[in-house]
Every structure is written in C-alpha cells, then in structure tokens.
Amino acid sequence: MFSQYYLGVPSATPHRAPKLSHKKSRYGCQRCRQRRVKCNEAKPVCDSCERHCATCFYDRVPPQERCMVPAAPFVQGTAEARVAAAMARPKDSVAEPDDPPETRERRMIEVRLMHKYLTETGETVAIDDKTLFMYAALVPKLALGSDALLYCMNSLAALHIAVSSGDDREPAAVDAHRKYLSMALREHNKALTSISETNADIVCLTSSLFRVCSFTLLQERSRVPYEPPVEWLMMNASTSAVVRAANKIVGHDTQSVAYRMLHTSPIINNLEERFGEARRRGLEHIVAREPLGRDADEPWDDEIRDAYETTLSYLGGTVEAARAGEEHEVCRRLIIFPMLVKGRFIELVQEGHSRAIVMLSFYFALLSRYRHIWWIGDAGSQEVRAMAAALTGDWLAMIRWPLEVVRTGKIPPLPTDNV
Numbered sequence: 001m002f003s004q005y006y007l008g009v010p011s012a013t014p015h016r017a018p019k020l021s022h023k024k025s026r027y028g029c030q031r032c033r034q035r036r037v038k039c040n041e042a043k044p045v046c047d048s049c050e051r052h053c054a055t056c057f058y059d060r061v062p063p064q065e066r067c068m069v070p071a072a073p074f075v076q077g078t079a080e081a082r083v084a085a086a087m088a089r090p091k092d093s094v095a096e097p098d099d100p101p102e103t104r105e106r107r108m109i110e111v112r113l114m115h116k117y118l119t120e121t122g123e124t125v126a127i128d129d130k131t132l133f134m135y136a137a138l139v140p141k142l143a144l145g146s147d148a149l150l151y152c153m154n155s156l157a158a159l160h161i162a163v164s165s166g167d168d169r170e171p172a173a174v175d176a177h178r179k180y181l182s183m184a185l186r187e188h189n190k191a192l193t194s195i196s197e198t199n200a201d202i203v204c205l206t207s208s209l210f211r212v213c214s215f216t217l218l219q220e221r222s223r224v225p226y227e228p229p230v231e232w233l234m235m236n237a238s239t240s241a242v243v244r245a246a247n248k249i250v251g252h253d254t255q256s257v258a259y260r261m262l263h264t265s266p267i268i269n270n271l272e273e274r275f276g277e278a279r280r281r282g283l284e285h286i287v288a289r290e291p292l293g294r295d296a297d298e299p300w301d302d303e304i305r306d307a308y309e310t311t312l313s314y315l316g317g318t319v320e321a322a323r324a325g326e327e328h329e330v331c332r333r334l335i336i337f338p339m340l341v342k343g344r345f346i347e348l349v350q351e352g353h354s355r356a357i358v359m360l361s362f363y364f365a366l367l368s369r370y371r372h373i374w375w376i377g378d379a380g381s382q383e384v385r386a387m388a389a390a391l392t393g394d395w396l397a398m399i400r401w402p403l404e405v406v407r408t409g410k411i412p413p414l415p416t417d418n419v
Contacts (some may be wrong), residue, residue: 030171042150042343043240056382077235096153099183109176114140116157124160124374125212127335129326130264134257137206146202148191151184152209157217181213192242202256207239208261211335220380223386228357230350236338237346243339267317267330267340275342279313279320282414285313286358286398294394298353307344308355314341324365334367354395361387365402381406 029038029046039046098107122136143150158177162169186208195203214232221229247258255261267274287308289295316331338346348356361384368380384402391399402410 017031030229045244049241053389100139100179109172110154113154113157113161113176113180116161117153121157125156125209127331130261130332134205134260135208138257139209142202146185146187146191146206148187149202149206151180151187152206152213155180156324157210157213159213160374163216176270184210184250195242195246195249196289197250201270202252204246204261205242207242211236211239212375213381215335215379216375216377219377219382222260223382226386226390227351228349228360230346232350233338233346237341237343238335240339265329265336267314267333273312273317275313276317277313279307279317279396281316282319283312283316283362285415286355298355303344304348307342308359311341311345311359315359315366316414317364319411319414323370330366331370331373332338334363334370337363354391357387357391358398360394361399365405368406 018048028041032039032046032048035048037048039048044051100109100400118136118140122139123132125135126132139149139153155177158173162173162177165173184206188203188210191199191200191203191206214235218229218232239288243258243261247262249258250256252259262268264371273279287305289298289300291300306316314337316334318330318337321333322330344358345359349360364380364383364387366380367376368378368384370376371380384399384406386395388403400413401412401415404410
C-alpha cells in the first residue's frame with residue numbers, strides 16, 4: 001500500500017510555530033499541518049514553506065471539488081504520489097506490485113530498458129539541445145547511483161516501448177512500466193525527505209521524468225463526464241517547488257540540474273515576459289464579465305482577476321512565439337505551463353469554473369500541435385473536444401479558436417471582439 005509521503009525539505013534549525021493571521025485551514029499543505037501552524041494555502045508554495053526554504057506539497061483535496069484520479073484508500077499522499085500511483089497500478093487493482101526478483105529474466109529486461117532509453121527515449125524527452133545533455137546523457141549516468149532515478153528511467157523506457165507498439169500495447173512492457181514506476185515512486189519519496197547537494201540533481205531529474213509519465217496519463221484518462229485534469233496540474237506545480245528548493249540548496253551552481261532547468265527559457269524568470277499585459281491582446285474578451293447577467297454568481301476579487309489575466313498573458317505570449325515559428329520555445333512553454341501558472345488559477349480550475357476551463361482549452365489546443373511527440377500524443381485535442389461537449393452558451397462560443405487549432409493544426413488570428 002502507498003503510505004502518505006512527506007515530500008519536504010527539513011529546516012536546518014527548529015523554529016517556534018509562528019502566529020499567523022490567516023484563517024483556519026483544513027486543506028493546507030502537509031508540512032504546515034505536521035508543524036501545527038496555520039497555512040495560507042498559497043500555491044504552489046505557501047508563505048510558511050517559502051520562509052523556511054521548504055518544499056510545499058498539498059495532499060488534501062476538498063471532497064466537493066473535482067479531481068482526475070478517483071479517490072481510493074491506497075492513493076494518498078501528495079499530488080505527485082497520487083498521479084504516479086494511478087499510473088503504476090493496473091485498472092481495478094488495489095495492490096502495489098511487488099519488486100521483481102533478482103533473476104536473469106529481470107537483468108535482461110533491465111538491459112533492454114536501458115538500451116531503449118540510451119538509444120531513443122532520452123532524446124525524445126529532451127525538447128531541444130538545451131536539455132538534450134540532461135536527459136540523454138546525465139540521467140543514465142546518475143541513475144547508476146540512484147535507485148529512484150534508475151527505476152524511473154526504466155519505467156519511462158518501458159512506457160515508450162508500450163506506446164510505440166500501437167493500439168495493442170505490448171503487455172510485458174506495460175507491466176514493466178507499472179512495476180518500475182511503483183518502485184521509483186517509493187525510492188523517490190525517500191530521497192525527497194532530505195534533499196541535499198549530493199542528491200539535488202537526482203531529485204530534479206526524477207521529478208522531471210515523473211512529469212513525462214504524467215503527460216502520457218493524460219492520453220488515457222476518462223473524459224465522460226468531463227472533469228478537468230486537476231491532479232495533473234497539481235503534480236506539475238509540485239515539481240516546480242522541488243526544483244526551486246533544490247536550486248536554493250545548490251546556490252548559483254550553473255552546472256546543477258536545478259539551475260539549468262530554471263534557465264532554459266526567459267519566461268521562467270522574466271515576469272514581464274510571462275505575465276505582461278501586452279501579451280494578452282486578442283484574448284481580453286475571455287476575462288470580460290457580465291456581473292448583472294451570466295456572471296452574477298461567479299466569485300470575483302482582485303486575486304481571481306489577476307489569476308485569469310496572468311494566465312491569458314502566458315497563453316498569449318505562447319501564441320506569439322508560435323506565430324514567430326519558435327516551435328521549440330513554444331513546446332517548452334507548454335510543458336512548463338502548470339509549473340509557472342499562478343496557483344490561484346489551478347484552484348479555479350479545480351473549482352470547475354467555466355471561465356477557467358475556457359482558458360485551459362487554449363492551452364490544450366496549443367499542446368495538440370505536438371501530438372507527434374509520443375508522450376504528449378493526442379491528449380490536447382481530446383481535452384479540447386471534451387470541453388466543447390461539456391460547455392454551453394457563451395462559454396462554448398469562446399472556444400471556437402481552440403477548436404479551429406485542433407481541426408487545422410494552424411494558428412489562426414486571435415479573437416479580438418467580445419463574444
């Protein structure tokens with residue numbers, strides 16, 4: 001059974017629990033609850049974890065709110081743990097796969113998986129030359145000293161074999177993927193309890209490979225009735241906290257994995273590039289409200305407005321990059337979108353607000369243009385079509401642009417007038 005994992009970075013010295021003025025939190029992060037301090041539930045990192053340079057993980061989802069993976073007794077812990085656990089288990093199964101015995105058969109399987117990763121998978125995980133070294137060369141090298149990374153690499157290679165085998169996925173590869181993913185998850189959570197300079201690179205790379213697996217999960221999830229992929233968003237947001245926590249530990253070491261990940265795109269550290277007002281031109285109508293009509297019951301405050309506007313800026317800047325033919329940069333922006341978008345937007349998606357779903361349809365429409373990447377596949381177009389089937393009225397009219405992108409694979413002009 002999966003236990004509840006604490007994925008945090010312990011503070012170097014004990015601190016007295018601060019008296020914060022926040023309201024009582026039932027769904028605060030795991031670290032705040034363990035320390036019995038009030039959590040302001042900021043995402044992806046709450047204020048308390050930010051002060052203590054700790055990794056922040058949210059492992060409680062309000063029961064009335066939607067999630068991608070059905071609740072089950074053995075799917076607990078962090079968002080990363082729940083998503084990975086869902087990927088690791090066969091359907092209708094409630095038991096964690098046992099570690100395979102040390103036999104010649106296991107050695108042959110692992111040789112095959114290592115060969116697959118070295119010759120194909122590693123290069124396909126890298127978007128371009130900026131990350132090619134990390135995934136094609138550094139992962140297999142560091143995996144020799146880390147069971148977590150080794151098992152995760154094996155799992156991803158097995159998944160690559162399964163996906164490449166077509167509709168009738170090779171059963172042995174699917175089984176190997178699940179077993180090694182379960183083992184990787186177990187070892188990864190052990191490592192995350194004490195991130196240090198010694199294992200910081202390994203932790204970042206393992207988390208990143210888990211994210212690749214999560215994109216594959218998107219291709220297979222049920223969309224009837226439609227519920228947005230909340231757990232997937234939360235898991236990817238958690239990865240951002242892991243990378244930033246590792247970066248604080250290694251300092252400004254430009255050769256560290258965390259530093260490299262945080263400097264692969266200008267959008268990561270340039271707030272104007274990410275959230276500037278000019279970036280959302282042509283998308284303003286999506287945030288326009290009708291407080292006396294359609295939107296009378298919609299919750300609204302400055303934080304919500306900011307979450308929507310900054311998300312539109314991120315998407316608008318990605319559209320600009322696509323028009324400029326910067327395909328590698330566009331793909332990178334889409335992959336890290338859940339890590340960089342504001343936590344309040346993820347909460348709005350989780351709460352099921354139609355406006356948030358509309359914005360998410362623009363994201364998945366752009367992602368659909370990368371269906372040729374095996375671990376992205378057709379998830380983008382499936383999400384957009386499912387959203388179209390679930391939305392009605394003005395909200396449905398607002399996703400004409402995403403539907404056109406899915407249909408043609410091209411980037412049409414953005415809508416400029418209110419719908």
